[in-house]
Amino acid sequence: MPSQPAREPTSRVARLLGVDVGGTFTDFVYLNEDGVQIAKRPSTPDDPGRAIVSGLAEFGWTPEEVVHGSTVATNTLLTRTGAPTALITTKGFRDTLAIGRQARPDLYALHPERHPPLIPQRLSFEVDERVSADGEVLTPLDRRELEVVLDQIEATGVDSVAICFLFSFINPEHEQTAADAARARGLSVSASHDILPQHREFERLSTTAANAYLAPVMTQYLDSLAARLEDGVASSPRLRVMQSNGGSLSAASAGRNAVRTVLSGPAGGVAGAFAAAETDGFPQAITFDMGGTSADVALCPGRLLERTDLLVDDMPIRTPAVDLHTVGAGGGSIAWFDPGGALRVGPQSAGALPGPAAYGRSTVPTVTDAHVVLGRLRPEQQLGGTVSLDVERARRAIASVAEPFGSVEAAAQAIIDVVNSNMARALRVISVERGYDPARFTLVAFGGAGPLHACDLADAVGVPQALIPPAPGVLSASGMLIADITRDAEQGLHLSIATDAAGAVPVLDGAFDALAGHARRALAEDGYEADVTVEFAADLRYQGQSHELTVALDAGLHAEVVRSAFHEAHAERFGFSSPDAAVEVVTARTKARHAGFQGDMSVSQAAEQTAPRTIDVRWDRSRPTTVLARDALTSRLAGPAIITQLDTTVTVPPGWRAEPLPTGSLLLTRTGEG
């Protein structure tokens, strides 16, 4: 039995709203004195805030604090609708964004193409200045040239400017001078030592340029949303935004650090799924979100893992993000044969429109259609309460790829096997490839299609159990509601710890001190001064390596301890360590954290009025299968079974059993019998 979570609400805010604006739906999770309520409304992509404001008015909710998951940053990058932005860089490096790392994205393209850079060459300017790798000023910044460049930039009429000088992460003086001068001209400024003080000029510039491009758009959006919330909701709530790494940030800070929100929505999902797993007593979790076009998986070994190597549209975004792996596998993924005769599923998707054949608007065979053919998605179900399923149409679609399989059912099963193998590959990337044994984890499945595939996927990678949270359709919004308020600060150091170094490491401690102060002040400015904890970590590598591992540390550790923490982390991740090599501290990191809501999040859903019954469903063969509504499940149930609820369907294959937990979650366990 999982351990019972603490049920004492520790919230300091009485009325909280988590709201996730997705492409199709805006999800609401509202918490007040009476408990948790959930709702979904169609999104308003032309003006994403409208759905939020009108939803609140409709429900009569008056939150004191709103935590918002926003796709504004991502969409602005993908559609290239950000602020016109100029660049100021070190002489000789104006083309850094266009050159990138010189690689072409597709090795075997006849005609390789790259996305044009966010800042075109005509808006890219150079000034004479140079700092060496040890931070020594080799060429002082030419201030007259800087003013001339700023005159030119002003003349172009851009709103925003990115500043990135070589080695500014070691000595930021020149960048600070340039940033001050640009701000004095009324420009929105993103300086690279501030946005991402780490080495590798292209990646730092790419991140800084994205921030400069997004900041004015994000600031305007959040200002307008805040104003409308004040008008529409008498409470004039405090507004926070979900960051890519699963913590939240005040609206004002989110505007200035917009690039930190590019994975805002998915981060809410991971945070929500991990919190649900923790509450149920399964802190070793793999989160699995499967929707219509893609599936996101993330591994949480007792905590949210972060990565700093995100690519958006081939652009490196090096600010911390949840360590999410995305694969083009969803309910709408289309099955097809390649020229060699292998069955492929996805990455093309029928999406929401025209959607799977079973939705009645297309004839393409999709994963959803395969489930319908096998009887795992039931025609009497109403998907999201709106779409009814056309079984005959689904059969005809699957029949179009059935020839090599002998039957429509066998083809449907083959489609599901292939899409599962695509997702299993992603799961292996984040688990076994990083030294984690899936047998020690629980798969937390959510999203419209996640619970349909949870047990199959668990079988494929050797995960012994799966958890379906109570309201898997709004998990991102509930993740936002409970997200901690965090501020990250990092600093590139390039400090070597020799094999015989012992005792205190003053340079690292100094950096930790400064960063912690910085992060605390930033939280205080946002109104979170009390109850703040600070975590420390460092990106470490063996001297001479050029990839780093982020290792959690404490402040004030001795050199011996830092070294052995890294040897351990390296051995865990790569299977070996080199105790006789010096360790290099590449980046020091701190995270200041103010806890979010930590109380009871269980939701009661309206029961569907269908009695349990037994029908034949095709698994390895056709088997009598229990079909029942989720609220009707009150005790353990052996598979095969199909459990339906408003926003998803849970399959319990033969050899698995389902068990309702006190929190409202559903635990699926492999029994091997069946």
Next chain:
Amino acid sequence: MAVNVDPARLAIFDSLVSSIAEEMGATLRHTALSPNIKERADFSCAVFDREGQLLAQAAHIPVHLGAMPESVSAVALLAPWQPGDLAILNDPFLGGTHLPDVTMVSPVFAHDAADGDDPIGYVASRAHQADIGGMAPGSMPVARELIQEGIVIPPIRLFRAGELVEEALTLILRNVRTPDERRGDFNAQIAAQRLGERRIADLHADYGDVRYVQTAAALLDYGERLTRAQLAKLPFGTWTFEDSLDDDGHTPEPVPIRLRLSIAEDLVHFDFSDSAPQRAASINAVAPVTRSACYYVIRCLLPPETPMNGGLFRPITFTLPEHSVVAASPPVAVAAGNVETSQRIVDTVWGAFNQLLPERMPAASSGTMNNLTAGGIDPRSGQPWAYYETSGGGLGGAPDGPGLDAAYSHMTNTLNTPAEAIELAYPLRVLENSIRPRSGGRGQQRGGHGLVRRTQFLGPAQVTLITERRTQQAWGVQGGEPGQSGRNTLETTTANGKPTRRRLPGKITVDVEAGDIIRIETPGGGGWGAARRRSSPR
């Protein structure tokens, strides 16, 4: 197909073996020491069946494509194998390509293997080592004989039954300039090998021997069908094309490469009979490199999601004249054959396919990797250093758009080393990294522009340049103009302190002093289609 493996099983098996190759690559990259492997990702990993046929290769470097199976064949002379054995080699005439590419191959045994059982497959990794000895730091000298280019490692065991053969490692490390870095990179390669062995053995155990063998065979048949399906869509006939290298680094005469390309039914034949004889120089390509270049072009014509396995190459045959620049024999040097001649072979094949498929094929790309190797003693630490960098150029203009600027083309797709990483690691300063204006060939779709890179040396060093398209140009097609040739310049000061510039040839080893600057301007790509009159190339 001998055994019927259903289309879903095929896709799933492909995904499993490919992810093993990719996981090996991730391990190698993340644990290696040298920036060349870590930052530039100059390596490949692959998985083979028990006959040495390629089942999957992590897509990193096309020049390794056709050459990895040769390494597995070459180590066969070490059989019989024991579990834990691991072979190492770099001999270009025995399974290698050029000396800096060090390949490890290890047999994989079933978990339940009995004494005397044969391996169930092999895994291999190849990584470009920043120095492997020889007459110049970085081991890419302007040489005449192989022996000048570095230590030659024929296939030998580095591990015997899981035990390191210390003497072998000691011998190798004594013959390179940066032994600690080499040891670290070898360790990373060994870690990747061991991981691949475990994963393949696990997969074999999951499937059971019979099913594993059947599915692997079906995967190769499937690869073959993919290529045949594509070839069958091409017109039948014979086409010829000729391109050439600027020179061999010693004598100024161009080195011609001549191709007769024949397509009939669903088979393709590459006949290089009339290509130049090998030279006492380093521009000679060994046969596996030539085959890789041809495989690369065929692979570009296949659909994007095509998996990479040995079956793809079955419908492809070759005539490669012995002792030629496209199929070198001992004792000539070969370092540039891998990096430069391979590009020209692609250009030659590209030119032939341009005649078949004028509506699809772009013009020639810059056609060189612009190799710069350098080394010396770091004045900051007193330690030896060795640095290797390649630079991209302009890609060819295409029917549907201009060529990319400043990008790696064809046989390479490494990453450049960031200026900040270079300056943290080496006594070097990067003064400029910019797009070279107006260097792409004019056309309806212009060729991509090349790159300008200026690197300053903070102490005395020896620098070797192996570059191409310095006297010739990347050709345009359909009336497009050629791209500009590349240019190498030494910016130095005379004895009386006056700044001066010295034009350097395409292939040279030169001693530089503290403060000297090497300026490399890389070639532009060829244009596609006739330019409209008076239109600007940008």
